Amino acid sequence: MPAGNPIRKRIVIIGGGFAGINAAMGLAKLPVDITLIDRKNHHTFQPLLYQVALAVLSPAEIAQPIRSIVRKYQNIEVLMDQAVGFDLDRRRVELETGALLEYDFLILATGSTHSYFGRDDWAKLAPGLKSIEDATEIRRRVLLAFEFAERQMQEAGTHPPLKFVIIGGGPTGVELAGAISDIARLYMASDFRHINPADAEVLILEGSPNILAAYPPDLRQKAAQQLAGLGVTIRTNAHVSDIQPGYVMIGDERIDSTVTLWAAGVQASPLGKLLGVPLDRRGCVIVDQFLNPPGHPEVYVCGDLAHVEENGIQIPGVAQPAMQMGTYAAKRISRLVARDFGSEGTGVNQPFHYFDKGDMATIGRKAAVANIKWPFHGRWSGFPAWIVWLFIHVFFLIGFRSRLAVFRQWAWTYLTFQDGARLITGSQELPGWDARYGMQDGSPIVHPAPPIEQTAGTAVTGT
Template identity: 50%
Template structure:
């Protein structure tokens, strides 16, 4: 039997809003909570790039949902994919035909990688929004060194030892710095025919500088730190094409080609397709990124029982400025929606409009190097890295993950060794090692003398 209020939280709980939503609602016996997700785990996305670069394993940045919510007896988890909703009858429809009724609905379906209409690029330039994609990127990076080891032609070898990251936001900066450390530190003694430290890492962005959301002084410090690691930062470069041999860019009207077998896309995101489904049935508007436009209380106009939070919501601050698509907004929005539902259940007055509190921005460049804008204070170097490390470890869901991640980071800082360097399984964006070698013109194997 349903209780007086049955909130349903829909979305990928790989995003911060999920855990915060449910934990707030779980603290009361007044409601029954149903969590619907197509994954059975909560993923901490800010550390996903470390899975892609072998610093951490997937299990260290993800926690099983049932384990996370095991003590909340008023909460159940349904593994499923939401394909439709009926806001008038208050029902959610799953791909397997199941129907879930609700009294209040929180939609936190997040976002996905955007190729700006060129989805065919995904085959050659995977994004990094899931464990599968991060694993595929790790495969591509490690495979590249393995193929290069078996080549003698310098042109072919250079293409395999060139790594291009598209998008110089925090993810692109962190990923390029990590790849540079892999090449120059982790692998420098592991090969006999190649010198991994000679790998070329290129970070591209169409904006005039890297880390556009950050203050300019911090962005400049980050760029200098990347340069010290050997990362070439090219701003004002627009990608025109990506294929198996590399990519073509436009830099100030000049067209250049970059031969690179490993390209990673961190160039933008768009809302989950569920956003348009919700907006269509609820007669709500969406912005150009597919996000649902919400009221100041994060509900959809005409449907005060539907909350949209995180990357799926197009919300503004008190001055009408769009809120950024960052984890802070998602976490605070999720907590707000849960509190608002509880107040309704208890018959209390409504909460005031949602107000986002910007705690600052962080980006790590490499070992003991980061930049941070915290409460208006600009810091960089080791201190910024310590702040970054403390915050990210704190936000991991499970205590076990916090301990494991802390130990892994300590070992890596002392040895530069990355434990999660196994090439395992297969992924949709992976490539066939034997096929790649067979396509290369027959050249003598480079045998060291």
């Protein structure tokens, strides 16, 4: 090592979500060595996951391999691995493979996961929406439900109502509900011959008195109106007591459900626990104004995993603060490193500040609610809010190609109702759906089935 140079710092970043990627990008040009670890090989643009779940976009359009994102920075290495333990005193991360990775700075940003409130058996019956795998699983179930109903109708002449029950009325629940209503009413309208997809019911079950609890009351009400316009039913103060194949219980009341989706609760990634520092009730790591847990100025916790308060209010676990925390951690570390290299260390003591630009949620194909706080204050709803939502989301997508591809795909789907992403892959089972529904008494049903609906002018129908 040439004399007079400070030691090159090793920075380990765990988690390739918004916080981790922004931290890595913010550190990339420093004379440091960065190891970015994620269990997956791709960064997922979570705000658009529901569009993959509802077959509007393809996985590759909203997920980017992490290696591609950081490819041009030779000092960033990407490791597809899992952390399984921390030794904060010796500054080491233990990986699943048994290896120990040393660091000078650790950035932990492993986000959050679904919380089934202790009922982990519900996970299979009501998938949530956190990963590409979750999204394609939801897509599979929703599309299969229509296929099975058509099959049943064709073979038995009748089918039980198609009912999509979404547990949780936050932004994800609202977006899923709007999107399901859209595909049922619009995109699938001419795909089936026996069922009418528009007859599908969509129900949101929300435990609290309001959907979109984080939004101002007038926007909540607008959202409820817009959802009603799409035929979505909302039940508030509805506490789900059980989930079974084919139905959901609210107390003693049974609600039939063809496909049940979970958008109700999240909890912090279990890695927070392994740090051995104080956590909040949901498992988030309580950090100070520099995003450090107590006594560990070399450890930064960012994104959904961090419990950060400003003026006594906890910063929400959404994309914006995650990006800002990642960027902040990178900036603070870069100042500390610069100080090692002889700079004055200006700004080293500047705390994290969340710059809240507002929130928005889409409601179907052409409406949204937006509570905008920057660059102006305003509450928007309906089509203008949707347009704003569209441009902001395309703008923040990582990767120029993805941005173009998503925009093109949206325009195409919007204008034509055509959709190549509507693929069912994997298993052809649906919990609670008996594949042999046509044979209650063991005797097969013999056709002729109900005749295919004819357009005017075509010839007669016979046996």
